[in-house]
Every structure is written in structure tokens, then in C-alpha cells.
Amino acid sequence: MQTTLKYCRKKRATNIVAALTMLLFGVSKVAAQKATTTINLILADVIAIEPGSAAKGGTVDFHYENASDYNSEQTATIPNSLIITFTHPFDLKVKANGAYFENGAHQIPVNVLTISRNETSKITGNSKPIVLSTEDQVLVSGADSGSKLNLDLDYTIPQAKSSSPDMLGKPEGKYTQKVTYTVSAL
Template structure:
């Protein structure tokens, strides 16, 4: 009986080791992966875009004033771009100061790799502000508004003189 049991055991072992498990594989056909790009650019203004020059004392009329707007706007662009600045109209009410009394500058530290043009006078014609900024997913710009010579504000009636400024980003 032991001999029969040994023969059965050897036969079962031979059968088990005689079969090899083979992994099954499958291959798909080719798969195309596309990345479809469209040129995209946007400007988003910061939380408080209004610029206020306040002349309340005699000393204010004797010195230069700069209003710095940190995080003034953010540009998103998938390509390098230029920035320009323009005022939509002259200061209102009529008879206000010339637009060019206010100059605009982007400090080099926030020019996003571009070349800033210093002291750009406001005009109704778009003027270069930063040339050759690099592509970015969120370039944050600081802008300095300056009235360097307030003499032309003398003899004006007490009022709030306003204009609207527009920034334009153009991809290169």
C-alpha cells in the first residue's frame, strides 16, 4: 500500500510540475495623444485699481507725488508679450490738467523678464510700457503713477479730475 501511495504521489507530482503556467498578454493598437494649443492672453485687475492723488495742503503742490499700486494687475499669456498703456479721454471735467502730467512706470523687479519703459506719460495714444515680457501663468505687475511737477495743477478749480486708463497686452 505504501508502494502504491508512493507511485500515486510521484505521478501527481509529475503531472503538476509538467504543466507550466503561461501568462496571457494582449496589445492594443496605436493610441493618438493630441495637445491642441490656442494662443491665450488675459489681464486681470487687482482688488483696488483706482489711483488717487490727493492734494490737500500747500506742501502737496510743492513736491513730486508717486502712488504705487502693488499687485495692480496680473497677466496670463502662453507666449511672450508687450504691455501698453493709454488713457481713454482727457481729464474731466473739462479744463483739467493735461494727461501727460501723470507718468506710469512698471518697476524692473515686476516686469516679468521684459524691459520696462520708465516714466511713460499718459496719452490717448497707446504707449509702450513693458517690452518682451515672458510667457507666464500669472505675472503680477506693480505700477507707479507719478506727478513729478504739480505746477500745472495750480489755478485749477477744486474738483476731482478723472480719466480711465487701459492696459493692453499683445502677444509677440
């Protein structure tokens, strides 16, 4: 009886090994399995004046220290004045936060200053120099969307303004006004 039991166990083990072998070698005859995954790109509209923009807390200084300074045009070119990332075409506007550069009670009108896009800028679109005022004015129109587009600006005080009563005869000192840039979608 024990011999028969051993024989049955051996036979069963052999059958199991044979079955496993057939399964392993028979896998190539089984159909392939597939899985599908959905990939979503979730986009948001982005408008950003990037860190590193000189206009974010920066300053532009003009020094009038002698007759030659008052009798000539002065231009300050500021690289990376604005670095813009925008997912849509846009306009860039500029305005002064007040009507005058001020030094206490003393004032110089903001319209002595002209702002224009420097040709080294990577921002596209139409641009023309603007004479600064308290009204929003379009400095760049129809700019293409892009990432980290730099706008280099020229700030100019023409000789006609520096040698006029707008600036001549004023007490010495620092005259200050803030300028605001606004980027908006078209």
C-alpha cells in the same frame, strides 16, 4: 445502460475539468496582449488679464490738500495692477482715453502723470517710464510668456507738474480720466 450513461457523463465532466485546468495553467504559455492609446494635448493661444488685476475697474487717487503736496513728487504704487497669463512673448501698451483729467469743464492734461513698472513685478522684458498720452505707448516690451505674472505699477506726478500751471490755479474737485492697458503678442 444507465451505468454507461453515468460513466460517459462522468468522463465528459472529467475531460471538461481537465481541459479547463490545462487552459488555466497553460495561460502563461500564451503571448501577452497589448493595447495602445493616443494622448493629445490640444493647445490654444491664451491672452488674459486675470481677475484680481487692480487695473480692472480699479482707481488710483492722488490727494493735493496742502502746499507740501503741490511742492513734492507723489507716487502711488499699485501691487498687482495687472496679472497676465499669456502663451507667447508680448508687449504691454498704455494710453489715456482722453487728453485731459476732467472735472466738468475744468481740465488738467494727462501728461502730468508718469507710469512705470515697479521693481517688484514678476513680468520680464524691457521697460521705461512713459508720460501718459492718448497714443498707445509701450510700457513693457518683449515680456516672456507665463502664467499669472504680476505687474506692479508706479503712478507718479512729478513736483515739476504739480507745481506748474497744469495743476495750480484749477478749481478744487475730482479730476478723472480712464487709462487703457493692451497686451499683444509679438
